[in-house]
Amino acid sequence: MNDIFILGIESSCDETSVSIVKNGCEDIATVVLSQMDTHANYGGVVPEIASRMHVENITIVIEECLKKANMTMDEITAIAVTYGPGLIGSLLIGVVAAETLAYVFNKPLVPVHHIAGHIYANNLDKKMAFPLLALVVSGGHTNLVYMKENYSFKQIGGTLDDAIGEAYDKVARVLELPYPGGPLIDKLSYDGNDTYDLPLPLNDNSYNFSFSGLKSAVINLVHNEKQRGNSIRKADLACSFQNRAVEIITKKTMRALHEFNIKNLIVAGGVAANSVLRNHLMEACKKDNINLTIPSLKYCTDNAAMIAVAGYFTYKKKEVSNLGIKAKATSILH
Ligand code: KG4
Ligand code: ZN
Secondary structure, rough: OOOOOEEEEEEEOOEEEEEEEEEOOOOEEEEEEEHHHHHOOOOOOHHHHHHHHHHHHHHHHHHHHHHOOOOHHHHHHHEEEEOOOOHHHHHHHHHHHHHHHOOOOOOOOEEEEHHHHHHHHHHHOOOOOOOOEEEEEEEOOOOEEEEOOOOOOOOOEEEOOOOOOHHHHHHHHHHHOOOOHHHHHHHHHHHHHHOOOOOOOOOOOOEEOHHHHHHHHHHHHHHHHHOOOOOOOOOHHHHHHHHHHHHHHHHHHHHHHHHHOOOOOEEEHHHHOOHHHHHHHHHHHHHHHOOEOOOOOOHEEEHHHHHHHHHHHHHOOOOOOOOOOOOOOOOOOO
């Protein structure tokens, strides 16, 4: 069988990334150009600036990736691109770049859902085993997804309001940490103790999550203490917030594994980089004999390798598009 090389393009938020992956599992070359430093000046991603920077960078990143792989477009089997969900202006740049490459080099074009990409990042480290439960924790999503087999997605729970990464970033902001604050809260929490009395959010029998109450509890606490002229023990608050978030995510994930009798858990999305979440899940899975896979750190946050892997499985299913992919700001994984 001939090897299949997918060139993936990801531009849904503030990373311009291009990758070439062989047979859905081997990262040949990946380039990620992050705009994080620019957006940090504004305390979050500015959509207009993001799309403008994607325009400036996309060609450079495509060329750099091909050079790094020491390959030409002739050797590429198909082009995969994130069509959504994400910032519409940013998505459009990746989609137009992919359509142009497909047209010029006469290659099949494969649309990929961003969350499918995050899930399939796991195939880069180890072949995914089914049935599995995917815990998706990112800046825009908090979902529990049941996968009976390749490319079959059944959502069993999701967030009712803020995504977990969003809550991390907003809490970080009130603690005066720069954007994106998730990794900084993770780090800061090791200097503190769980001393603040915060609620365990949506501690019910569903598989849904809600982080806006927990986030608001932190924001209100900070405001009240400031008004009273008291100082905040930032590391303690970071630790208390994180413990509550990680506890509820771990609790509901483990319950879902038992109820659906699933033996494989994979974690996906930027918050999968969180060290405390990783440790809690590792411990719980070891105790319950669950096979746990978490992507290596570089594949947790947005990157095009994950899009190329998901694109490989989409391509194998022959879900190839003509030159008319529609970028979608919101889109349900199916
Ligand atoms: O998946 P991702 O790169 O982008 C989206 O698709 O949303 O996730 C970005 C999110 C941000 O909210 C960031 O603060 C969070 O992932 N994040 C973390 C950590 N590393 C990244 N949150 C907590 N702990 C971390 N170590
Ligand atoms: Zn993402």
